[in-house]
Amino acid sequence: MDTAERTPADVPGPTTGAAAAAPTGGAARRPRARTRSGARTTASMADVARLAGVSAQTVSRVSNGYAGVNEQTRRQVLAAMKELGYRPNSAARALKRGEFRTIGVITFTLSTTGNVRTLEAIATSAAHEGYAVTLLPVAVPTQAEVRGAFSRLEELAVDAVIVIMEVHLLDAATIHLPPHVQVVVVDSDAGDHYTVVDTDQAGGTRAAVQHLLDLGHRTVWHLGGPEGSFAAQRRTDAWRAALVEAGRAAPPLIRGDWSAESGYRAGLELAAHDDCTAVFAANDQMALGLLRALHERGRRVPEDVSVIGFDDIPEASSFLPPLTTVHQDFAEVGRLCVRAVLRKMRQEGPERGTTLVPTRLVPRASTAPPRQA
Amino acid sequence: MDTAERTPADVPGPTTGAAAAAPTGGAARRPRARTRSGARTTASMADVARLAGVSAQTVSRVSNGYAGVNEQTRRQVLAAMKELGYRPNSAARALKRGEFRTIGVITFTLSTTGNVRTLEAIATSAAHEGYAVTLLPVAVPTQAEVRGAFSRLEELAVDAVIVIMEVHLLDAATIHLPPHVQVVVVDSDAGDHYTVVDTDQAGGTRAAVQHLLDLGHRTVWHLGGPEGSFAAQRRTDAWRAALVEAGRAAPPLIRGDWSAESGYRAGLELAAHDDCTAVFAANDQMALGLLRALHERGRRVPEDVSVIGFDDIPEASSFLPPLTTVHQDFAEVGRLCVRAVLRKMRQEGPERGTTLVPTRLVPRASTAPPRQA
DNA sequence: GCACGCGATGTTTACGCAAACATCAGCCAC
DNA sequence: GTGGCTGATGTTTGCGTAAACATCGCGTGC
Incomplete structure (x- = not known):
């Protein structure tokens, strides 16, 4: 067989031609659409590996900052990544790792200061922890709508959920969350059943x-x-x-x-x-x-x-x-929410209970002693 | 027939399963005990297929609402799904389909009414189209921060991005977006280079x-x-x-x-x-x-x-x-953003250009003719 | 001098899903 | 009756990644 057929770029390894009885993937491993210059597809680990002359696993190691990779190899891989504009595919990562590093936030409206400020703090804290935040707006505050949001959520790529909403809308009986998706609730007194963070x-x-x-x-x-x-x-x-x-x-x-x-x-x-x-x-x-x-x-x-x-x-x-x-x-409320939900994910925190964030009186000009006093 | 519910609220079937001549998976398909922290794993298509006595592909077809599935089979599969609490894994889906059905929104602050209202409208419109919205807050409006947000974004599971921000912060030279990720900008005059939606x-x-x-x-x-x-x-x-x-x-x-x-x-x-x-x-x-x-x-x-x-x-x-x-x-601005970005994804829309949303004067009591007039 | 250990790297496999292809049973036309 | 068609279902494959395991070369201890 004309095993020649080598491309200019050339595949590094001899690729072990034989091994006829390939146990599984024996099929023709076609070399993916040419990712040369006019590439359209995003580069995958395999592409980087090929260019750097290493195995995909080594690319993975570099990508995830593992120790135990020779400095020179590492640099080669990094160079290859850069040249190809490689970015890890988060879907594949999530699939493999079983987590999305994303927190879902369900809220009824962003028209109240409190919700917005809380959301902002949540997003900031989450980013700090390497988590993204996905928004799940609920159009009208009815149980049906909330249930709808939760069922959308079930297909959504989130590891945990923070609910900024009165919990009595969560008819616990009809909502079933995906397994190991943790919930933290703001603005609620449902500390008996959920983890709640709220202003005092x-x-x-x-x-x-x-x-x-x-x-x-x-x-x-x-x-x-x-x-x-x-x-x-x-x-x-x-x-x-x-x-x-x-x-x-x-x-x-x-x-x-x-x-x-x-x-x-x-x-x-x-x-x-x-x-x-x-x-x-x-x-x-x-x-x-x-x-x-x-x-x-x-x-x-x-x-x-x-x-x-x-x-x-x-x-x-x-x-x-x-x-x-x-x-x-609000910033503190958001921060505590994120902390609580991440803790729950790691099973470090309690299953339920309420955390209250203290308030502070700000005296200005709208209050004074009564006239006759 | 023997649809007798065996396990009331239990883990999927006994599974242990005959080491039958599983044609493909050959390897002992262990009952998938705890994956991560001791939690039960979610049921996969294969589990549903086994319980329903059909192939995984058929489960997929039911799950995606394909026609061409016998009504009775369909019902069986649905029942199995329900029993196991099956939920499609969105990571696997995204990996297979090559899209996440998620739009990223980058914004500098949620403390201005405009940004918040726009974000809310975006989230609502996106949900309407079956897209989720992921929030990417930028702490301080510096180019470095914005670039940081964009590079985080690159690993993020989004198909498109909407930027609610003055675009001069986007130093186009240093930001390179993942291929195929489309951008729409709000609050900017960069219509020459981007697709822009803004209030008039x-x-x-x-x-x-x-x-x-x-x-x-x-x-x-x-x-x-x-x-x-x-x-x-x-x-x-x-x-x-x-x-x-x-x-x-x-x-x-x-x-x-x-x-x-x-x-x-x-x-x-x-x-x-x-x-x-x-x-x-x-x-x-x-x-x-x-x-x-x-x-x-x-x-x-x-x-x-x-x-x-x-x-x-x-x-x-x-x-x-x-x-x-x-x-x-703002609602209209949000709606148009989503529309524009989805269009671009489908390569139906123009690459650039500005869309203006009209305003309306609301006369109240703070304006009147000058005294001497 | 030789076995052993260790660091660096490669190979295999599986994650869950869905496209592509394969099979198979009925049914109709001729 | 036979070939071909249709609809329902099964089988194979691979998406990009990372864990688990395998290999390989080299230095070290005895």
Whole structure:
């Protein structure tokens, strides 16, 4: 047989011609489409190996930074990689290694500051650990949609999942996660069943209420968040508890939906109550709307009414007046999420439990002692 | 028949399996105990095939919804899948198919409304097309960092990339993308070299300036964004051009950095100019700070000074006073990005060129005719 | 001087899936 | 009835990588 047929580039090894009874791959190992200069296909390890005159395994070793490769060989391989523009194929890697080095993040909306900031921190922390982050948006917060996201997720290339969402939407009975995909939840009180990382809603709320009481206000009104939200629920509960603890009567709860617009509507209502001298809004956006409503109704802040928010969005210091609020450390929440989920993957962490991130009261110009105090 | 469920919620079949004359796999197909950390492995196609009594290929056909599978066989396979909790392995799929069905999004920060809203829209559109979105945050906007993100990207499982960033950070010479990975850029004027989708910055700006001139203002001051930003640059250029077109003198440019705080500082400066009756802020956050500064200095809005913003963030309608601004359709931008990048992947779209998404002026209470007009 | 060990490298195999090809049973046309 | 066709299913193969195992050459201890 004309075993000649050697290409100019030439294959290094003699390639062991014989061995007729090749146990398995005996088939014609066709030399792949010529990857010469006008190459279209991406170079594979085999291509690099050929060019460098070594085996594919050695390329793999270099690629993964193994020790035990001769320095000169290593340099040759690196040169070959560079020449061919070699990049490891992540699909093959993932297949072989059984992991994707990717974390999925399921979130309902990116329109709230908290979710976005948390997501950003997660992405940053994950990148730091060599993980990528894949986003799984859920259009509407219904169980069906969430379930849909999870089932999409099941085909997705992720090793773990972080859910930024009220967990009551996760009907645990109907969601079955792929095996060894770990979950960490933000904004939830499901610490009994999941690993949860969250801002210390209660602590922050207590600080806010206490701040107002300390200023001399008889009681504190509350502009709460929407019903579905656990964060809202906890802030409301903590508000009530703090008042009870202090022996004060809790005024009726007023609800918004997190938006500034809803805060405005609530503010119009509150402005009608002459006895209202202090309001704790469950987030800064609602506080913004509240400020506008009070202004329109001629109630001065903080002289007539003190207002305090929650979140400390960057704009809060530019409100009229600058808003006293409770600062949330979203970056820390994100960091802890990633840490927790990676720990769980390595089976180092606990299966469940809640981690709370402390808050900090940021006093600005929207709170003051009541006039008659 | 004997579909009797043998193992309630157990590992796949007994498997141990006759060392039958397995034609191919010859080797003892060990029951695949723990792969990684002691976890059960997921069931593979082969496991399903065994349980259903068919070949792996048939499982594949069912899994991919091929026609040409007998209904009864199909049902059997589906039942087996369900019993084993089978999920296709996306790494293997990607390896075989040569695509990941994932789009990478590189962005510098998620702290600006525009980026976040665009990202959200991208994620939603992508999901709609069956694509996932992987986030690649870049910590600081330096070329080195961006290059780092791109080289991380090269190992990443993505088929295409959308860059939400000023493209001048992409030093084209040093970034070499993996072959076949298409790029679409947002917020850039690099339409000559890339496919660009962006808001019609110039159109929006012209509308804003014209609105103020139409109200009778002699000229319009401008609170611009930071130097590095193309969006800022274009708004500034368009502002100047619109004034020139109208035969008005352009006041000196004042610069902020997008933040409300910087708007406040600029506002203090502007308040000192008695002849300033109208300001166009390059975004709503800066307009917010501006409003506060003007208020503090006793300049009433809109009676003494008209203020107009850009973006139309949800809070803008709750500013004091509610802000007239230029609405950006981020959702559309995101949608077009995804469409463009998928088109390029399929080689249906053009290699380069810019697509502009129109804006809309939203008149509210922060603009009015000047007093003496 | 010879076996042994060790470092460097090569060879085989399997990961899970799906395209390409192979087989096989029925069924119709002539 | 026989050849050919069709639809359903099985078999082979290989994607690019990395673990496990195999080989090879050289220096060292005794």
